[in-house]
Amino acid sequence: MFQICPSRFLGTWYRNAAGNAGRGGHRGHRNFIDSYVYPTHYAEQAELQKTTGGDLLHLLKGSAKKQANWFDASVSQYDAYGRPKSPYPGNPAMLLHDGYRQQAVNSTLACQSGGCNATAELSFSQEGDLQNCKLSVKVKPTDFGVNKVVEFITVNDHTVSLNCQPPSSDCSEADKLTSLFDCVFEIDVQHLLSNRSLQLSAKISDGVNKSDCAYKGNLLYAVPQVTCLVGPVPGVAMNISDVLARPVATPIKLNQKLKSRKAASRHLRVKQQ
Known part of the structure; x- marks a missing residue:
């Protein structure tokens, strides 16, 4: 298999580092690739190098299994729970969620x-x-x-x-x-x-x-x-009289209900005995 040897491109520094493997240097080019700190603007290339170990022919080999979006790009518009993605910022559809x-x-x-x-x-x-x-x-x-x-x-x-x-x-x-x-x-x-x-x-x-x-x-x-x-009219205050006119729900006393259920449960156990 065709391999790219990093020493051909990284020069004397790499060869010295590889030659110093016995003295605590990097052992083999794979370890060197994993440990070398790449410049930030080469981050994408560095990740490719670390993934392939210098084997660029993997790009031509393809993958044994293809993801669903390879066959139908629309599946990428849904998240892991099957929910459609939100519109991108600036899309007018976003305004519909804001009451427009x-x-x-x-x-x-x-x-x-x-x-x-x-x-x-x-x-x-x-x-x-x-x-x-x-x-x-x-x-x-x-x-x-x-x-x-x-x-x-x-x-x-x-x-x-x-x-x-x-x-x-x-x-x-x-x-x-x-x-x-x-x-x-x-x-x-x-x-x-x-x-x-x-x-x-x-x-x-x-x-x-x-x-x-x-x-x-x-x-x-x-x-x-x-x-x-x-859009909705901005700065319109809510009419407080409409709020006060709403029916008031009767509060539910949960403690009282729980006590009555416990009493009924004890009474049932006594009868069964």
């Missing part, structure tokens, strides 16, 4: 003529912390096609979409709100919600002008939606 609930608000961006501009506002109530807020804007295909686009969509004066081209539609189905096209899909707008509201604006190109394809008379018809995790 998902909430969505939407509106309509609509205008009726070629080249028109539409505006809308999305806002949340003033209660509850907002986290993990995502914005999507779905556009109804009308008279879109080559050089017929949604020129821009802005949120609080920040451009989030340019020259979005929904597919051309069958104008015979113009009145059906189907096959909405995502010009914006779940982008993070957390940093834009400092005042808990978003001002949206969108404009279509002049070429979008075929009225037969308009949805309810609108050549631009879009549905913006923001979804957030909304």
